[in-house]
Amino acid sequence: MWFIYKLTLRQLSGRWRLLITLLLTALPVVMGVIRSLVEDGPPDAEFQTGVVGMLVGVIMPLVVLAIASAAFTNEIEDRTLANLTLTPIPRWKIIVPKLLGAISVAAPMIATSALIAGYFIYEGDVKAILSTTVGAVVGVVLYSTVFTWAGIMTTRAIGFGLLYVFLWEVMLSGIVPGVRFLSLNHYSVSVMRAIDERRFTGEDMLSSGVAVGASFGVLVIFLLLSIRRLRRMDVP
């Protein structure tokens, strides 16, 4: 598995992909820094919610989409996936290192963004910063699992991912109450609340038990779906 993990890290660390995702993850930090420079006093709750909402609801899914969907899409388009499938290793030993590779590239960027942005918007409140960072990393893991599966299902994973993020996570989960039970964004924010109840409040929050259970369910289901797909697909 180590060889596939290393290979995936190298494949996902293309210059342009990293540059674009770094620029995206820098946005919350820039907003926090500008706010601290131009306004006196602590940031209000609306600003804090807005920045964290942007990081977790938009930037994180887009960054993970750009990275995780490429874990398989690139190999399928380059026709190099057969190098891995024509070896005597079980399919899960291809899927797991690919997923870990995607998480390893995306998580440090998102975590760093959450840490630094959290420092500015929560004025050094360690618990709030920690909860934001942990929740964001949980989100990275969940989105990576879904988008890695999307990458193996279709070469149009980016299109699928964009529709999913903006239609389901951004629009529908904000309008239709029940959707939050099937929203990765809500799982992520609910994990933040489980660590710091002072900052993350709201009627539509899931309980920590439901959030952790649902997150685990998403992880297992999409891992199994990816393994099943790799077993059944015609490898180009």
Added chain:
Amino acid sequence: MTPRSSAHAFVGSSEAVIRVENVSRWFGNVVSVSDVSFEIKPGITGLLGPNGAGKTTLLRMITGLAAVSDGRVTVFGETVRNNSSLYSRIGVMSEHETVYQFMKGRDFVKMMGQLRGVKDIDNAVDKAINLVDLSDAAYRPMGTYSRGMRQRMRLAATLVHEPDILLLDEPLNGADPRQREHFKNLLLSYAASGKTVVLSSHILEEVEQLADTVLLIVNGKLAASGDFHAIRAALNDRPYHVRVISDSPRDLASALVKLKSVDAVNVDPDGAIVVQSRNVRDLQIELPRLAKALAVRVRRVEPLDDSLESVFGYLVDR
């Protein structure tokens, strides 16, 4: 007897190591391979057919990369699809030349060896790279390789675990004459050690120089199979059509029809002569002599059915 030990019984024996039984594959309404059955024994087997005949699809089903729509493929007596343990004994080189551009050639071969559980990996890698005569370029990124070098390094990666079966799809694409010769010798010595080599090609001469047995695939069906020389003899026996344009077609046609090498002669309304012959070699010698003797100026001579498709078509219709 465990499956593994029974599988080992195939190597170097005359038993079939690959069995394709009534295999079909269709994509929507398009039938790519239709009810094909054959067995492959140790030695070199050529999968021959024109482009688009279904060779690659068939080879992909034998490797397990593609599923069969109907029928069964077994390798060493085991179903190959979703049977990853078999890949420690199979080496596959697809027709696609894509490689990890950023990776050094040696690292690629080493990774492929490690993924297949090769012991004493460094020696195995050196041996495989030496076999393809690419030691000098082993530490260069593969993105800097020529097409032929990429093919050779891919072959090294295919050979690194010394598979019992080698499946190669159009392996000589992009190779220069020297590399082709090297490649051919390599495959011949590999097969001589009791291993099984299956290579697909649309080039008759390529298969002729390598394969003991030929499977001829045309339009997704097995058109002929067996000893290459018998198939080649059938090919030599087929009638050829040659179009001759001259300044005096009637005189030339009258003389041509008397030649032993000529079966029939027709003069088209546009004045071109179409000669049917089963002995084109003699016709090539006799036609200029005849034209010179008759003082007829021959402007153009062209084969009408020398394409590979027509050759395969002849065998199918026979």
